[in-house]
Amino acid sequence: MGSSELKRSKDSVESARWSSFPDEVLERVLSLLKSHRDRSSVSLVCKDWYNAERWSRTHVFIGNCYSVSPEIVARRFPRIRSVTLKGKPRFSDFNLVPENWGADIHAWLVVFAAKYPFLEELRLKRMAISDESLEFLAISFPNFKALSLLSCDGFSTNGLAAIATHCKNLTELDIQENGIDDKGGSWLSCFPESFTSLEVLNFANLTSDINFDALEKLVGRCKSMRVLKLNRSVSLEQLQRLLVSAPQLAELGTGSFSQELTIREYEELESTLSICKNMHTLSGLWDAKGIYLPALYPACSHLTFLNLSYAALQSVELAKLLAHCPRLKRLWVLDTVEDKGLEAVGLNCPLLEELRVFPADPFDDEIVHGVTEAGFVAVSFGCPRLHYVLYFCRQMTNAAVATIVQNCPDFTHFRLCIMNPGQPDYLTNEPMDEAFGAVVKTCTKLQRLSVSGLLTDLTFEYIGRYAKNLETLSVAFAGRSDWGMQCVLGGCPKLRKLEIRDCPFGNAALLSGLEKYESMRSLWMSACNVTMNGCRLLAREMPRLNVEVMKEDGSDESQADKVYVYRSIAGPRRDAPPSVLTL
């Protein structure tokens, strides 16, 4: 062999070694990657990595069920065990999306049954699911383990009965805030006597009475249960009995927490709760009476998440409870606690990272209670780690928000809802532009923003200029002209979801984001000034976007009342109802 041949063979051996990094090793390494964004990045490196990634992926997250088809997903990822799917636009939660809009899970289940017979987990948000689909799911996947439904609709408790009956390996049944037709509690009794694997059971949002005996036995034999969220039909006494057989619970939804108790019964409850040392999440307390809350105190020492958003507590009751929750990181309350209650939050919860304040009476104009800017400010002084807030109030000032973000510059999610549309700073009568200007200037990590109050285009100039990490923006009753929306579309480089209602943005604004929409998940515009022609132009210019228009009865021919634009590799959808026009 000549020297040149030797050299060539050496080169080829080396290059062979470089390019033939064993697939199995690469796959093994990649299987440790959990974040779907990391995985997306990995798949773009080169063909080998793309293939290794697709073979090693076990969980797929699909943020918009129409952006891709189940066939495409199954073709690319052969080994999926867990699927998270989101369907309808978020404004469907507020009845802005017509009935029968779509996002039906069934077509997905059919493909999954063929391609992923070993599917274990399904997490759905804003999807339409029928009882037939639930039954199909229950019998098609023998290994099925976890079902989570949030903000879904179209099914009844009969579907849950099918799941309970057939899913022998179920570990998680999480039914949250759905449009479920509650026909009765007998579904719970469908879990067979031999069934012991349940770890998570959340039926807090179902209204019907369940058979307590069946529940007690179920909890008794599922020794690994760590999450139990009861509905309102479960009384205090029954709760106590359940806790006796499940002191290991990490998350508890207490049910109504209301009943006339004797002293002895109260003491029993208190001592049972005191052995729940693992509890880090507490919710429920639907009808909690102040006098029984102290029974909870011993269980609160390690609490990190307290969800009181269905418990109408007063400020004093909250203050006393919070004194026992020093480790609290997440707190959800009703505005019945008022500013005084929020002051107590600031005083007792220095580790707080998330606060959500929901309105107890959002539709009653005559109510003068609730929380104001003072409560929010008080929390910000006491909780410097606060980074997630959802705040419903009836008055706010620019100065207060400026103070808040100065105290808490790490906001990632800032969702402020001043409930009266277009309301100015109540002290100065000026628009709330400077408030949101302060938010985006100070909070450089901001990912999600919901604005409200009287806002001019200046707010959107600020957002476009400063909100460099913003991914989700919700706008209602705001802005002056197209310029506002143009600023956002021309600015925020990481924008993924933009939802707008009742703003004076028209075709010029819509069309200024042509290329932008392909880098976004979706755009929603309703009750704005966009016309059918504008939408048609958008659809024509951008064939990889689906442009859907929903018309209201009796509206002008040329107006595009509700527009939903999203990128898709599956093409226009074929299951749109007649009220949805695909352009």
Place this chain on the structure above:
Amino acid sequence: MEVNYENGLNLKATELRLGLPGSDEPERQTTPRPNKRTSSEISSSGLTDDGNDDHQASAPPAKAQVVGWPPIRSYRKNCIQAKKNEVEGGTGRYVKVSVDGAAYLRKIDLHVYGSYPELLEALEKMFKLTIGAYSEREGYNGSEYAPTYEDKDGDWMLVGDVPWEMFISSCKRLRIMKGSEARGLGCI
């Protein structure tokens, strides 16, 4: 900027320019502009329905008339409503009922009834009288009696005009009027 969006686009707005954003824009009005809303979303709000930005706007419509606002999930909304009904139902919604000419008053629990026909039938039975059919235009014409109620503001209203839920939450007492007074009601 006066632009007609009906046929095409506002090209001026998408024109590329050097200079700070907003530097070329005309002076902004300080009053809020009308937000275009479809008629089905507004019951009555006095908004002008033209696409131009220049007109003075009236204030945005009252909360109660706006669909999906404040942005609260249906589930939570239903809970709020259920709790309200319960609070009233828990202690019963007992109201006094007087009938013109009767010797003494009675009391009924409004929460026992699910609708106006049920309530009226019960009243008819209780006082052995006929009330007649309700019509939006004529009230209770065709009978001697007309059911009225005192609402939260202290006004005397004709039973039947407002939705049932609103009625039982605002009704403080009932009075069944008789005679010419009664016939006058509903014909205003």
